[in-house]
Amino acid sequence: METFLQSLWQYAYLLAAFATVFAIKWLNHPSTARRGVIVGEIGFALAIIGTLLRQEVVNYTGIAIALVIGAMIGAPMARLMPMTSVPQFTALSHAFGALAAALVGTAEYYLEPTAPTGFKMVALTIEVLLGFLTFTASLMAFGKLQGLVPSPPITYKGQNFVNLAFLGVGVVCGVWPIVTAAPDWVYPVFVLISLIFGVMFILPIGGGDMPTVIALLNSFAGASACAMGFTLENRLLIIAGALNAASGFILSVIMCKAMNRSFTNVLFGAFGQVQEKAGGKAEARPVRSASAEDAAMLLANASKVIIVPGYGMAVAQAQHKVRELTDQLVKRGVDVQFAIHPVAGRMPGHMNVLLAEADIPYDRLHEMEDINNEFAEADVALVIGANDVVNPAARHDKTSPIYGMPILDVDKARNVMVIKRSMNPGFAGIENELYYDPKCLMLFGDAKGFVSEIVKEVNAQSPVAA
Amino acid sequence: MSGHNPSDVFELGILSVYVFLLAVILGLELVRRVSPLLHTPLMSLTNAISAISVVGGILIAGAAGVKPLPKVLGLIAVTAAMLNIVAGFMITDRMLKMFKRETGKGGKK
Numbered sequence: 001m002e003t004f005l006q007s008l009w010q011y012a013y014l015l016a017a018f019a020t021v022f023a024i025k026w027l028n029h030p031s032t033a034r035r036g037v038i039v040g041e042i043g044f045a046l047a048i049i050g051t052l053l054r055q056e057v058v059n060y061t062g063i064a065i066a067l068v069i070g071a072m073i074g075a076p077m078a079r080l081m082p083m084t085s086v087p088q089f090t091a092l093s094h095a096f097g098a099l100a101a102a103l104v105g106t107a108e109y110y111l112e113p114t115a116p117t118g119f120k121m122v123a124l125t126i127e128v129l130l131g132f133l134t135f136t137a138s139l140m141a142f143g144k145l146q147g148l149v150p151s152p153p154i155t156y157k158g159q160n161f162v163n164l165a166f167l168g169v170g171v172v173c174g175v176w177p178i179v180t181a182a183p184d185w186v187y188p189v190f191v192l193i194s195l196i197f198g199v200m201f202i203l204p205i206g207g208g209d210m211p212t213v214i215a216l217l218n219s220f221a222g223a224s225a226c227a228m229g230f231t232l233e234n235r236l237l238i239i240a241g242a243l244n245a246a247s248g249f250i251l252s253v254i255m256c257k258a259m260n261r262s263f264t265n266v267l268f269g270a271f272g273q274v275q276e277k278a279g280g281k282a283e284a285r286p287v288r289s290a291s292a293e294d295a296a297m298l299l300a301n302a303s304k305v306i307i308v309p310g311y312g313m314a315v316a317q318a319q320h321k322v323r324e325l326t327d328q329l330v331k332r333g334v335d336v337q338f339a340i341h342p343v344a345g346r347m348p349g350h351m352n353v354l355l356a357e358a359d360i361p362y363d364r365l366h367e368m369e370d371i372n373n374e375f376a377e378a379d380v381a382l383v384i385g386a387n388d389v390v391n392p393a394a395r396h397d398k399t400s401p402i403y404g405m406p407i408l409d410v411d412k413a414r415n416v417m418v419i420k421r422s423m424n425p426g427f428a429g430i431e432n433e434l435y436y437d438p439k440c441l442m443l444f445g446d447a448k449g450f451v452s453e454i455v456k457e458v459n460a461q462s463p464v465a466a
Numbered sequence: 467m468s469g470h471n472p473s474d475v476f477e478l479g480i481l482s483v484y485v486f487l488l489a490v491i492l493g494l495e496l497v498r499r500v501s502p503l504l505h506t507p508l509m510s511l512t513n514a515i516s517a518i519s520v521v522g523g524i525l526i527a528g529a530a531g532v533k534p535l536p537k538v539l540g541l542i543a544v545t546a547a548m549l550n551i552v553a554g555f556m557i558t559d560r561m562l563k564m565f566k567r568e569t570g571k572g573g574k575k
Contacts, residue, residue: 020515020518021492021496023511023515024493024496024497024500024508024511024512024515025496027500027504027507027508027511028496028499028500028501028504029501029504030501030503030504030562030565030567033504033507033562033565034559034562034563036511037511037555037558037559037562040511040514040515040555041555044514044518044520044551044555047518047520047521048520048521048524051520051521051524051525052524052528054525056525056528056529056530057524057525057528057529058528058529058530059527059528059529059530060528062527062528062537062541063524063527063528063541063544065541066523066527066541066542066544066545066548067544067545067548069545069548070544070545070546070547070548070549070550070551070552071548071549071552073545073549074548074549074550074551074552074553074556075552075553075556077549077553078552078553078554078556078557078560079556079560081557083560083561083564086506086510086557086561089553089557090506090509090510090513090557093510093513093514093550093553093554093557094513094516096517096546096547096549096550096553097513097516097517097519097546097547097550097554098516099542099543099546100517100519100520100523100542100543100544100546100547100550101516101519101522101543103523103539103540103542103543103546104519104522104523104526104539104540104543106539107523107526107527107535107536107537107539107540107543108522108526108536110533110535110536110539111526111532111533111536119479214509215509218509218512218513218516221513221516222512222515222516224516224519225516225517225518225519226486228519228522229482229486230479230482230486232521232522232525233478233482234521234522235482235485236518236521237518237519237521237522238482238485238486238489239485239489240515240516240518241516241518242486242489242490242493243489243492243493243496243512243515244493244512244513244515244516245490245493246489246490246491246492246493246494246497247493247496247497247508247509247512248509248512249494250493250494250497250498251497251505251508251509254502340502342502347505347506347509348502348505348506348508348509349502349503349504349505349506349507349508349509350506352502352503352504352505352506352565353506353507353561353564356561356564356565356566357564359564359566361566361567361568362503362565362566362567363567363568364568365503367502367503
């Protein structure tokens, strides 16, 4: 009996590991996803209780207080967060998770400065480097998304070289204690360099590349926890960390593929700072603009409308007005569908969450591959706050920075309408030739205001027989 | 588990590497199957999962006779990880609650 109690934590860990696997597995479909969350929560409860049951753990007071404080900050944060801020809050959460991993690594280092064997010390170095780097990098990502730090890339000459050299020094400081006993100053310097490198890493990355970067930071946080599993010989940590690292990694690969860009290009390419070059030769070509009245007429008389939302919709918080418009059009027998580009918004799946928040049923939301063929049958493609993901230049203009990026084929629709604030180029700083297409109508204005005007016009022009 | 001799340590290490590789492959396969519709909830769920480091924090802060510096670092880690766990799971659930199928008309609750 006594031995059973002593090994109880082993069973708790085993179940917790299974729970994390099923949490991710059940997240693959909306119908089972919430079950996944519950299983994940049970898994974490088991992991924490199991750890507290371990014989090594003898002091409970401090831990209990720490757990309560953490929960008391985390719960209101999660409850009060506006849904439009999901990307920045995810970044902020990464920061805390990574900080925890890095601090544990640091504590381990000072716990047994003499003992760690070569292999464990390697894992510890990886854990601490990734942890602290992800901590500051996530805070920077948070700053960029929240608008506290300027979102365009911040670059200077020789930046990649400086970053690389800096990381090199960090690696030396990290490897030193692995190889031989290092002086006392080496470890703090290693920590400091890891922290600063996180900032330097994010500076040259523009706001529009955040989907890839947030996914990558997610992966780093997992890898850090996984490395901790090796230092502590804890397989629950290895499994959960590895699942997380794999998940973040594959998401960032999906994001890169959706932009037809390589990892290196996203991380070191300082994409989005070409504005000036492109702006120089901007000539005044004619565009057709239209009023809300014209737009309403086209929409109400269409039989199929495909709406393409982008980050601009999120900024203007127009999703609820878009829902109203959808409802009104559906009432008039219009088939309304949504086309979601994988990198629309600031994190993977950003648009889906916003539209779901506005109560738009998810069966109307479609991935790029699934809906691209349908544009040819659509009477109207309505682009709200999206830009580069609908630029036909990606298909044929080899000189365009977005050449080769898979795009939504809105130009195949019979009519195209684009709600946009002005003719300013979007994030990538590239002229969008769609706007000069003869069948494209520009609707200049704030997305939220403009959509609600269209709704009013639709109601005025064709009242539904109720 | 106690009384490691060198070859045990090696065996345990290798076993961990096996576990790691299998978990990575499993993770890649599982996530590949997740619909892009749910990529944001997936990120916030895996975000909560990364806070499994709470286990390490508890082990360090709760050990007998631990020095003040590691103890304080461990406690801060437990706080930060717990914040991450609670916020991560709650935000995921909040988001998933919003995903609804078409129900007749309007889609209202």
